[in-house]
Ligand code: SF4
Ligand code: SF4
């Protein structure tokens with residue numbers, strides 16, 4: 001990523017913090033899956049559990065936010081180090097990708113939570 | 116110990132090729148002995164660098180069978196595969212000729228990381244008292260024995276990917292100075308080593324630590340710098 005050294009240091013910190021959040025989220029997510037698939041699973045069953053559940057919605061919103069912060073910073077690294085991209089190109093591409101994660105992720109949460 | 120070694124040595128600059136030499140295998144022979152034999156007995160036009168021969172000066176590092184090593188303290192018995200050696204200049208540095216690299220960028224980066232001690236007292240002042248068991252002093256001890264050989268720098272992938280990256284040795288040096296309680300440039304130095312050309316670019320893969328012949332752990336120092344920076348407020352345009 002470009003920008004001042006202070007920004008670069010801050011991005012590094014955000015990536016660390018979002019990684020910690022993601023770590024917890026993934027564990028909870030796996031537990032939820034394992035719990036949910038016991039005794040078969042159908043779309044109707046899932047929606048019956050998720051629709052109107054604010055806890056479910058809040059948890060997955062946090063999950064989506066953390067992913068939308070974490071992934072673009074990591075991708076910026078890869079673009080810089082493996083593709084040799086620098087500057088604006090990296091910023092634009094990774095911001096767009098972050099936005100994509102945010103929109104599709106929140107859309108999915110909305111889809112299963114709001115009745 | 117009477118057989119011969121087959122030694123491939125890089126000849127040329129960035130463009131060049133390996134030449135093969137036969138070198139008698141001797142007991143307790145080091146890789147530097149092998150290179151010296153070639154230069155003295157076979158081809159005097161071979162260029163390489165060394166000074167102390169005892170692991171102190173840091174000038175003899177080369178790539179031996181693909182790995183950066185201090186050649187004066189590397190025994191042939193440890194690295195030769197079926198009596199074969201391949202000796203090349205260090206990676207990540209421009210080649211001047213044969214086994215000699217241009218280390219200016221390597222040392223310029225030490226300067227960029229403010230790798231120089233700056234005290235605030237004069238000879239008229241009393242000695243500083245630093246407790247040997249203090250955390251800072253122990254951090255300095257762990258990193259201070261660097262001989263500037265560049266083995267870590269040549270082994271670091273991030274240096275290859277980001278030519279502006281300061282690299283393990285310069286950051287290790289900065290870490291020892293950041294922990295030197297007598298130094299007066301701590302804040303500036305932290306600004307100099309932050310960001311994507313500095314400690315935040317390190318992927319903590321520890322190749323540098325694995326390769327350092329002095330068994331230092333630049334990776335640990337770099338992690339220390341990151342931790343410290345997470346708690347430090349940098350100037351907006353540091
Ligand atoms: S730990 Fe950091 S400095 Fe050391 S080799 Fe890996 S990326 Fe380079
Ligand atoms: S840290 Fe180790 S490998 Fe790197 S220059 Fe110093 S002594 Fe050599």
Ligand code: FES
Nearest residue numbers: 168172173175187
């Ligand atoms: S010649 Fe001095 S360290 Fe090898």
